[in-house]
Amino acid sequence: MFEFKVPATSANLGLGFDSIGMAFSKFLYIKSVESESFKVIHESKENFILPMDESNLIIKTAIDVAKKFNKVMPKIQVTTINEIPLSRGLGSSSSAIIAGIELANFYCDLKLKDYDKILIGSEIEGHPDNIGPCVTGGLFIGSYDDGVLTYYHSPYHHFSYIVSIPNYKIQTVEARSVLPDSYKKQDAVLHNASANVFVAGLLNGDQNIIRKTIINDRFHESYRSDLIKEFKEIKEIAKKSGAIGTVMSGAGPTVLTITENGHVSAVLNALKNNIECDHEEIFVYNK
Numbered sequence: 001m002f003e004f005k006v007p008a009t010s011a012n013l014g015l016g017f018d019s020i021g022m023a024f025s026k027f028l029y030i031k032s033v034e035s036e037s038f039k040v041i042h043e044s045k046e047n048f049i050l051p052m053d054e055s056n057l058i059i060k061t062a063i064d065v066a067k068k069f070n071k072v073m074p075k076i077q078v079t080t081i082n083e084i085p086l087s088r089g090l091g092s093s094s095s096a097i098i099a100g101i102e103l104a105n106f107y108c109d110l111k112l113k114d115y116d117k118i119l120i121g122s123e124i125e126g127h128p129d130n131i132g133p134c135v136t137g138g139l140f141i142g143s144y145d146d147g148v149l150t151y152y153h154s155p156y157h158h159f160s161y162i163v164s165i166p167n168y169k170i171q172t173v174e175a176r177s178v179l180p181d182s183y184k185k186q187d188a189v190l191h192n193a194s195a196n197v198f199v200a201g202l203l204n205g206d207q208n209i210i211r212k213t214i215i216n217d218r219f220h221e222s223y224r225s226d227l228i229k230e231f232k233e234i235k236e237i238a239k240k241s242g243a244i245g246t247v248m249s250g251a252g253p254t255v256l257t258i259t260e261n262g263h264v265s266a267v268l269n270a271l272k273n274n275i276e277c278d279h280e281e282i283f284v285y286n287k
């Protein structure tokens, strides 16, 4: 029997497109035992739509990773309890990929280090911003390009967080298809400069820096705002009630609001009173 959990993650944090992510305390729980065939038992209703055989992303990843190391993945039965909503911008696909990597690592004795797990996961996802914090917890800042991975991570204790989770799904591929192939120099320069300062603010817990820079994304949010009809309104209401900043969580439709500690109730109540979707405080998961 092998049991573990993988956290939800929120990617981008606005300016860190495909690079920054944070782990949060909602989990994909996995229990596995060797079996006569590959089988996935879903204990959470929302996951009943997912495959139960080796075409399931968790099992498929485990088989592929074992193969990559010239091993054969033994047949297992996996039972999942999943608190991470599917296709809502909270990193469900990365949690499934990391679960598959952990299973291959355990059953094939691959002795993978965190770096190896993030590298393999990034190869599959194409970017490390959800995969990274799934493995490290806390705050993750990374870059991945053509097999080269570099990252920084650390536990994170600044600020409080609210997620607003609309009741519809957006597939990441769809949300990426609306992005342009290139950006104007003026936009790229503003985004880059703001992102550099934003990271300094993030690492130092400097809310004034975050307030001023988080609004300067030029890479994805404006292109995706037609897909997330609540985004502009959530942002305005959160700002009026004193929040530090509001961003799309990953590829959406979940929206993430950052507030000062002790100020969550005011923002949460304002959101609950004005916008119809699930709003809840969510906590950073530090390993």
Ligand SMILES: Nc1ncnc2c1ncn2[C@@H]1O[C@H](COP(=O)(O)OP(=O)(O)OP(=O)(O)O)[C@@H](O)[C@H]1O
Pocket: 009, 011, 028, 047, 050, 056, 057, 058, 080, 082, 085, 086, 087, 088, 089, 090, 091, 092, 093, 094, 096, 130, 170, 171, 172, 173, 249, 250, 251, 252
């Ligand atoms: N627990 C799981 N088991 C098997 N497959 C899963 C699981 N969770 C997610 N998936 C697969 O990942 C897909 C969702 O991936 P997608 O990238 O669209 O959204 P997301 O990862 O939730 O959002 P984001 O990347 O924006 O944070 C599901 O439709 C399913 O195919």
Ligand SMILES: N[C@@H](CCO)C(=O)O
Pocket: 011, 012, 017, 018, 019, 127, 129, 130, 172, 175, 176, 220, 250, 251
């Ligand atoms: N950085 C990714 C996260 C979702 O997988 C995106 O915004 O498309």
